[in-house]
Amino acid sequence: MLSNHLQNGNESDSLIWSRVPDSDDTSADGVALLNSSRRDGGVNSLDYEVIENYAYREEQAHRGKLYVCYYVAVKWFFSLLIGIGTGLAAVFINLSVENFAGWKFALTFAIIQKSYFAGFIVYLLINLVLVFSSAYIITQFAPAAAGSGIPEIKGYLNGIDIPGTLLFRTLIGKIFGSIGSVGGGLALGKEGPLVHTGACIASLLGQGGSTKYHLNSRWPQLFKSDRDRRDLVTCGCAAGVAAAFRAPVGGVLFALEEVTSWWRSQLMWRVFFTSAIVAVVVRTAMGWCKSGVCGHFGGGGFIIWDVSDGQDDYYFKELLPMAVIGVIGGLLGALFNQLTLYMTSWRRNSLHKKGNRVKIIEACIISCITSAISFGLPLLRKCSPCPEAVPESGIECPRPPGMYGNYVNFYCKTDNEYNDLATIFFNTQDDAIRNLFSAKTMREFSAQSLLTFLAMFYTLAVVTFGTAVPAGQFVPGIMIGSTYGRLVGMFVVRFYKKLNIEEGTYALLGAASFLGGSMRMTVSLCVIMVEITNNLKLLPLIMLVLLISKAVGDAFNEGLYEVQARLKGIPLLESRPKNHMRQMIAKEACQSQKVISLPRVIRVADVASILGSNKHNGFPVIDHTRSGETLVIGLVLRSHLLVLLQSKVDFQHSPLPCDPSARNIRHSFSEFAKPVSSKGLCIEDIHLTSDDLEMYIDLAPFLNPSPYVVPEDMSLTKVYNLFRQLGLRHLFVVPRPSRVIGLITRKDLLIEENGESSAVELQQSTSVRGRYSETTTTTTRIDATRPLLDDLLG
Numbered sequence: 001m002l003s004n005h006l007q008n009g010n011e012s013d014s015l016i017w018s019r020v021p022d023s024d025d026t027s028a029d030g031v032a033l034l035n036s037s038r039r040d041g042g043v044n045s046l047d048y049e050v051i052e053n054y055a056y057r058e059e060q061a062h063r064g065k066l067y068v069c070y071y072v073a074v075k076w077f078f079s080l081l082i083g084i085g086t087g088l089a090a091v092f093i094n095l096s097v098e099n100f101a102g103w104k105f106a107l108t109f110a111i112i113q114k115s116y117f118a119g120f121i122v123y124l125l126i127n128l129v130l131v132f133s134s135a136y137i138i139t140q141f142a143p144a145a146a147g148s149g150i151p152e153i154k155g156y157l158n159g160i161d162i163p164g165t166l167l168f169r170t171l172i173g174k175i176f177g178s179i180g181s182v183g184g185g186l187a188l189g190k191e192g193p194l195v196h197t198g199a200c201i202a203s204l205l206g207q208g209g210s211t212k213y214h215l216n217s218r219w220p221q222l223f224k225s226d227r228d229r230r231d232l233v234t235c236g237c238a239a240g241v242a243a244a245f246r247a248p249v250g251g252v253l254f255a256l257e258e259v260t261s262w263w264r265s266q267l268m269w270r271v272f273f274t275s276a277i278v279a280v281v282v283r284t285a286m287g288w289c290k291s292g293v294c295g296h297f298g299g300g301g302f303i304i305w306d307v308s309d310g311q312d313d314y315y316f317k318e319l320l321p322m323a324v325i326g327v328i329g330g331l332l333g334a335l336f337n338q339l340t341l342y343m344t345s346w347r348r349n350s351l352h353k354k355g356n357r358v359k360i361i362e363a364c365i366i367s368c369i370t371s372a373i374s375f376g377l378p379l380l381r382k383c384s385p386c387p388e389a390v391p392e393s394g395i396e397c398p399r400p401p402g403m404y405g406n407y408v409n410f411y412c413k414t415d416n417e418y419n420d421l422a423t424i425f426f427n428t429q430d431d432a433i434r435n436l437f438s439a440k441t442m443r444e445f446s447a448q449s450l451l452t453f454l455a456m457f458y459t460l461a462v463v464t465f466g467t468a469v470p471a472g473q474f475v476p477g478i479m480i481g482s483t484y485g486r487l488v489g490m491f492v493v494r495f496y497k498k499l500n501i502e503e504g505t506y507a508l509l510g511a512a513s514f515l516g517g518s519m520r521m522t523v524s525l526c527v528i529m530v531e532i533t534n535n536l537k538l539l540p541l542i543m544l545v546l547l548i549s550k551a552v553g554d555a556f557n558e559g560l561y562e563v564q565a566r567l568k569g570i571p572l573l574e575s576r577p578k579n580h581m582r583q584m585i586a587k588e589a590c591q592s593q594k595v596i597s598l599p600r601v602i603r604v605a606d607v608a609s610i611l612g613s614n615k616h617n618g619f620p621v622i623d624h625t626r627s628g629e630t631l632v633i634g635l636v637l638r639s640h641l642l643v644l645l646q647s648k649v650d651f652q653h654s655p656l657p658c659d660p661s662a663r664n665i666r667h668s669f670s671e672f673a674k675p676v677s678s679k680g681l682c683i684e685d686i687h688l689t690s691d692d693l694e695m696y697i698d699l700a701p702f703l704n705p706s707p708y709v710v711p712e713d714m715s716l717t718k719v720y721n722l723f724r725q726l727g728l729r730h731l732f733v734v735p736r737p738s739r740v741i742g743l744i745t746r747k748d749l750l751i752e753e754n755g756e757s758s759a760v761e762l763q764q765s766t767s768v769r770g771r772y773s774e775t776t777t778t779t780t781r782i783d784a785t786r787p788l789l790d791d792l793l794g
Contacts, residue, residue: 083277142173149196330552333517485510
């Protein structure tokens with residue numbers, strides 16, 4: 001009755017559509033299995049494809065233009081809410097981090113006026129408490145909030161469902177964990193976690209809140225499909241970048257270039273709107289803080305590191321050292337990716353297996369080491385005399401204790417001296433970068449101090465990345481790159497002896513080169529760097545170093561997020577297929593699995609047995625035509641079968657099929673959607689009586705009668721591109737058909753709303769199209785009024 005070919009332990013995400021042979025060996029004539037699923041049991045695939053079953057068609061038939069307008073309006077309203085929520089979360093994180101850091105440095109500077117040792121103890125304890133709180137929140141409350149979260153979000157938008165990634169507790173852990181880890185002075189940033197924060201806010205809004213914590217509402221629960229939630233999460237990712245860097249255009253391009261695998265123009269509009277709302281919220285908050293009510297956060301500005309008063313122009317002979325910066329960025333970025341891969345792999349395989357207590361202790365030890373280095377190394381550096389004051393620069397030397405700016409007076413004998421190493425080490429990361437980017441501060445930093453800071457901070461960034469705290473790599477990457485960039489700028493100034501060459505310009509190019517060499521972004525990173533520095537004149541130079549650094553980095557390994565995703569077992573489908581796929585066809589990729597086929601009318605006991613004995617998520621459904629030929633009529637999902645078993649309303653006593661078009665569908669399409677905050681139904685959760693097991697289910701109303709298909713000899717490269725670009729979960733492979741009933745050309749798709757074909761005349765490329773055009777049009781109009789299965793099944 002069933003063609004039962006069970007293969008334990010493997011999920012079958014890609015199946016075969018074909019005419020099933022009469023023999024039990026379903027792999028003989030093209031019925032095989034295309035395996036592209038998980039192996040570690042930790043992740044699952046998402047159903048981005050629209051399942052056009054009878055429940056879906058009935059809902060679409062009852063939806064008028066008013067509902068469509070309401071649906072579109074709610075999408076835009078949710079984009080507004082995502083922008084507001086992400087902007088407020090970013091303001092709260094930044095305000096908290098800046099105030100914690102401000103209180104910490106103000107208290108430390110006040111104490112070191114009397115005792116440097118006492119100041120060090122206070123500085124270390126404050127950092128330790130903040131990092132401990134962050135690690136404790138992550139390990140005990142929200143384990144999925146550790147790290148940057150960008151590889152997980154990239155996997156989600158690629159079609160991978162990772163448990164715990166978009167939960168409410170993950171959002172809370174991300175926000176408060178970022179405050180603790182960044183405020184505690186660790187060598188990491190808050191920009192990556194803000195992307196994850198925006199994605200969580202978007203997902204929670206789409207599902208109406210959190211049911212576990214009773215923070216939900218039924219009204220917003222309009223977007224229950226994975227397809228709709230994917231669009232919302234994309235808006236959240238762009239909003240996170242826009243809030244982190246105050247770069248709305250960069251946020252849109254980041255979502256397009258780095259995290260999404262599927263894009264369309266309508267989504268572009270909503271993402272752009274969300275990023276614009278974030279910019280308005282952040283700018284409004286900064287205007288409100290100008291009155292001083294935000295404590296150490298202050299008013300700030302929309303440009304984080306303004307270098308508009310820097311170098312106005314550049315010389316042709318400067319291109320060579322700028323290209324060298326690109327090469328250095330590619331090498332150091334690739335090395336950073338490889339070292340973090342080794343460190344994270346060691347942590348996952350040995351250290352973190354010892355329990356949460358070890359994770360907390362590790363984070364605390366790294367915090368103590370970071371505090372000791374940032375406080376102790378400047379003590380070993382001799383102070384330098386302040387340069388002559390330049391009134392138009394607005395820079396004070398030395399700065400007053402506890403205040404931000406250049407020229408920090410730290411462990412100096414006289415008041416007219418500053419410690420260049422403390423200026424970048426004993427400081428917040430944003431202010432250290434601002435000091436490195438600053439113009440009109442020639443020879444503020446010595447080469448020895450820059451080399452010391454580069455070596456130590458690079459090591460700290462490698463060791464810190466992968467600990468049990470929220471960790472972003474944007475700002476640490478900018479610090480590393482700006483350090484060696486400024487170092488190169490110092491040599492260029494001394495070699496060319498030009499007065500209008502700014503070391504800060506080379507620091508900016510170095511920051512862009514390291515990010516390009518590590519993260520391998522180009523367009524979005526280029527726009528982000530221009531937006532946060534307010535210097536459009538440097539755009540060609542930033543493009544140059546990004547292209548060089550990315551090319552050099554690609555010669556050694558993958559980007560940072562791809563490396564981390566592979567390490568975490570996230571099976572990403574990259575933008576390009578592997579080279580060896582060009583020599584393979586679709587049928588060859590299917591030979592490792594066998595298909596489990598279901599009849600159209602099946603006993604409940606058989607369904608329960610099949611679902612309990614394997615982990616397949618899709619099953620071909622077979623039936624017989626009027627002529628008695630066996631035919632695969634569609635695909636039914638595991639989640640849909642579980643819903644049918646749990647509800648029991650579609651059970652029938654007769655083993656005969658019913659007429660799907662005349663049957664009253666008792667389920668709405670939204671009932672089959674899996675909540676993003678839960679694992680969904682499991683076969684173990686369903687209780688069936690002995691009478692239930694003897695009944696039957698007709699699967700025709702619930703299957704997808706039109707899944708995507710490819711011929712068995714299609715190149716695997718084309719199959720890969722089709723699978724990824726359409727966001728598929730299952731793809732049927734068919735033998736070569738025996739006949740052609742028609743061809744669809746561009747003209748056939750240019751149909752107006754009144755049903756008439758467009759007047760555009762296109763040249764017919766084949767005689768088959770012209771011969772069958774009239775027949776095909778007539779057939780299409782007839783078939784449009786009734787389901788496909790009515791003509792196939794007896």
